[in-house]
Amino acid sequence: MEICRLQNINxxxxxxxxxxxxxxxxPKINLLAMSIDSCLVSDINQYNRxxxxxxxxxxxxxxxxxxxxxxxxxxxxx
Numbered sequence: 001m002e003i004c005r006l007q008n009i010n011x012x013x014x015x016x017x018x019x020x021x022x023x024x025x026x027p028k029i030n031l032l033a034m035s036i037d038s039c040l041v042s043d044i045n046q047y048n049r050x051x052x053x054x055x056x057x058x059x060x061x062x063x064x065x066x067x068x069x070x071x072x073x074x075x076x077x078x
Contacts, residue, residue, distance in 0.1 A: 010059065010060040011058060012049065012057065013057055014057055018060075019045070021047070022041060023041050023070045024045075024059050024061050028056065029055070040061065041058070
């Protein structure tokens with residue numbers, strides 16, 4: 001969520017219902033990367049089925065090309 005906030009992307013904890021849909025729901029911690037276990041949620045009914053898990057957060061759905069970068073640290077060095 002902090003990365004979203006730094007980029008002014010609307011986001012919130014899973015217990016805070018988004019004002020507008022669709023949103024992307026993601027795990028708070030994703031050590032496997034590549035947006036594994038993320039899903040697009042289109043409406044409040046679908047969202048309500050997901051809020052049973054406290055280890056998720058939501059972010060607004062972005063348009064355009066999607067790129068992810070993984071950085072691995074070893075002894076504090078990239």
